[in-house]
Amino acid sequence: MTPPSRTRRGDRATAPGDRRARATILDVAALAQVSIGTVSRALNGRDGVHPDTRERVRRAATELGYHPDRAARELSNRRPTRVALNVAHGYRRLTPFFILFLQHLNDHLANSGLRVHEVASDSDGLPEHDDDAFVLLGAHPDDPRLDHLVRRGTPFVLVGHHPGVRCVAPDDEHGGRLAAEHLLRLGHRTPLHLSATPRSQVFSDRASGFDAALADANCAPATVLTADEPSAVGGYRALRAHLDTGARPSALFAATDELAQGAITAAGDVGLRVPNDLSVIGFDDLPEIGTNLTTIRQDLDALAGATVALLHEALAGEPVRAVRLPVRLVSRGTTAERR
Amino acid sequence: MTPPSRTRRGDRATAPGDRRARATILDVAALAQVSIGTVSRALNGRDGVHPDTRERVRRAATELGYHPDRAARELSNRRPTRVALNVAHGYRRLTPFFILFLQHLNDHLANSGLRVHEVASDSDGLPEHDDDAFVLLGAHPDDPRLDHLVRRGTPFVLVGHHPGVRCVAPDDEHGGRLAAEHLLRLGHRTPLHLSATPRSQVFSDRASGFDAALADANCAPATVLTADEPSAVGGYRALRAHLDTGARPSALFAATDELAQGAITAAGDVGLRVPNDLSVIGFDDLPEIGTNLTTIRQDLDALAGATVALLHEALAGEPVRAVRLPVRLVSRGTTAERR
């Protein structure tokens, strides 16, 4: 075997005092004591690389903060950078909200020289190597995919929250808070909270913001109704069951516009008028919801834009950061003063 | 002089029956009977190229539909693709509308791997060669920059209209039409039209759509008031002068929200109430306008997104197309039925 090739630039890694120069595959090769071909194969998951070697290369790459140059890769590959969308199992189902977000995301991606390659909807399976980057939509606290991607050094963005990874999310907790404060201002001191199962991070953040604001106003934590699915019918059934026990709440915070939708129908069916007898506030501000719903608005387009911006940062090897997008209260016709 | 180099791929241009393969600099060099170095210099406006040769290369490039590969160029340049914004002289001044659009455009560009290099605000001067692509904001019918860019084969997008070039614009004419129809529905058959000078394409499109709808309803063309500047004070002065002659119109279509703003103030100053005595409808739907203005809304974010999408098409050498973005009526509190 010939000794590791020392090209004219091979010694750059030996003098790491260099200015802002990004590490190249040559630097990694020098550090790991292998050739550039091996580095490429190791990092791209090609086989024919000894596990030990692969590990050594990976370590060298992370040590140097190496990220392949997009232009060079595209030139060599003869294809644009491809990003795959990967939806967490069991998480966000194909709700209207979700589909809407996907459309915005697609637009932003398409305007970015990036190409959406694949949308895996129910993948517990770990991401494969065919794609250059990933957008993860939601994640369990101990999602194996996260660990997998960081280990492999693949650029990715998580839409959701997780400590230590590059992620973006609307400020769900603050949204819950806004909802509570609005209701409190209207004189409702014992509002209901309508949530749903599966109870994702999103739902618990909204709930905890809501409860925190109630606590600040010296109110007891809200009674929680849990719909068996995060949809209009789920919301309907949950509230209807509650009302059928004779309960008569004056206000309700639904974790989703769809849940709110169902709740309003249920209220109507037992003769309650909204907002006179029952104030209802939702979350998301879906344009589809025809009613005049008071809700917490999140800007899907901004969310999509931020996702793509972070993706570019990931591709460029910039440091990890988390983005939290503001939400705001949109006060419309389904909330009123307590009578 | 050595004969033109025939590399292993040099003969591809000789067999143009190839499938979707994009023309490379080699093909152009072969067709123009020069070396690739000369092609690069000729097309990039470097000097040291004989005018005749340059012309020959240009012709070869357009004949083959050649566009440099972005990845290769970035790899060689060691810098991202740079795009310059270039504002037409005398056209859109720095109105709030315009600034707002620039912000959206900047966001979309930044999310695109593209970098804004330069904003030339008052440039009759022709674009130089430092940039890889251009966004032109507005253009005269016989703007020399257009011809210049097409000749040079530089990728660009015009925000505005011009036959034969890649451009994007809101549907101003249809917007004017919507305004007229709204006023007609409310019973106003002799509305005023408040426009401004300089009378750009934008203004004439809005006016012609307005007049066309009036004509369809068998109404006479609207009386036109022309403000001496497209601002709130311009609008104020124009309408105030008109009202001071004793005229008492029942409705007015302002070509921009700012003009409308000024008009409303003028009406108030002579004791006219909006919308009871005078209905006012604007155009643009600026978020800044605090009043409850009925207006024609255009989606700035969509406009910016489309601009960037077209820019990518230009960079990729795809065929020219023009995009026209829909606008819609937002009916609020400054228009009412004629009494």
Added chain:
DNA sequence: CCCACGTTCGTAAACGCTTACGAAACTGAC
């Protein structure tokens, strides 16, 4: 001990472009 085979890896070419360098051709003055 030799040979065939599989595994692991290094070498170098290729992607399409820009540009430093130097060679050829032309210019004009002498």
Added chain:
DNA sequence: GTCAGTTTCGTAAGCGTTTACGAACGTGGG
């Protein structure tokens, strides 16, 4: 007709990656 200076252009290296090819090594059977 020479020669220096000026245009004009061709050659080749280099940008950072992927990957086909083949070399080196280890393994096992005979």
